Amino acid sequence: MTPPVTPVPASALVAPVSCWADDEVRERTRRTRRRLLLAAARLFGEDGYHGASVADILAAAGLTKGALYFHFRSKYALAEALVTEVQRSWLSIEIQIADRGLDPLWRLLVETDAYVARWMYDAVVRGASQALGDPELLAMRGHWFERWETATADLLVDASAAGLLAAEVDPRRAARAVVAIATGNYTLADGPEDFWARMTESWEGLLPVLTCPAWRAGWADSPWHTRPAPDPEAYRLAREP
Numbered sequence: 001m002t003p004p005v006t007p008v009p010a011s012a013l014v015a016p017v018s019c020w021a022d023d024e025v026r027e028r029t030r031r032t033r034r035r036l037l038l039a040a041a042r043l044f045g046e047d048g049y050h051g052a053s054v055a056d057i058l059a060a061a062g063l064t065k066g067a068l069y070f071h072f073r074s075k076y077a078l079a080e081a082l083v084t085e086v087q088r089s090w091l092s093i094e095i096q097i098a099d100r101g102l103d104p105l106w107r108l109l110v111e112t113d114a115y116v117a118r119w120m121y122d123a124v125v126r127g128a129s130q131a132l133g134d135p136e137l138l139a140m141r142g143h144w145f146e147r148w149e150t151a152t153a154d155l156l157v158d159a160s161a162a163g164l165l166a167a168e169v170d171p172r173r174a175a176r177a178v179v180a181i182a183t184g185n186y187t188l189a190d191g192p193e194d195f196w197a198r199m200t201e202s203w204e205g206l207l208p209v210l211t212c213p214a215w216r217a218g219w220a221d222s223p224w225h226t227r228p229a230p231d232p233e234a235y236r237l238a239r240e241p
Contacts, residue, residue, distance in 0.1 A: 010223035015114035021088035034241035041127025049134035104159040120192035121235035
């Protein structure tokens with residue numbers, strides 16, 4: 001039986017922009033905490049976790065040791081808080097995309113765009129990702145990629161159940177391939193724009209193999225191919241303290 005394919009409006013294909021997910025209501029406390037996290041993220045992104053000292057982070061944030069230790073016990077605690085913020089702000093994005101009523105494959109495409117855009121322009125995500133390459137944080141890194149692969153597999157399993165995948169596609173093996181390709185593109189890309197272009201080209205190669213003819217035809221005629229690239233300024237403003 002051929003599954004129904006509903007046209008997707010261009011507005012539903014725009015990746016939501018990251019925003020803070022912390023729940024601190026006191027403005028002064030919230031701003032101080034965010035300044036510390038942003039300073040740590042930017043220095044982790046430039047110098048790595050090991051290369052960024054507490055003194056460097058405080059200087060970049062324009063804050064004192066007292067301010068740091070009021071919020072975080074150590075540099076390691078800062079890194080943990082960054083990863084927590086990445087996870088919580090991602091949950092907000094997932095909810096926004098889920099509310100659009102897309103089928104599992106379209107949802108996967110928009111979620112992947114959002115993931116890629118955060119890697120490109122979200123200072124918190126970029127800093128946390130760079131920090132997780134340090135041996136001291138490898139346990140957190142494994143959890144990060146495990147969650148991404150599981151979420152991708154779940155969407156592809158749902159797509160398979162709906163008849164949207166080609167009959168011979170194993171959704172869990174396909175999920176591993178998607179995550180590996182995205183990670184490889186991030187490593188190989190010559191800057192953010194190249195990363196976005198590489199992921200677009202990767203999907204253009206993968207989707208004709210992964211999907212059923214009806215879904216593939218709908219995708220070929222969709223506005224996905226002219227969707228806007230992420231706006232770096234929007235991501236910068238969204239992470240202002």
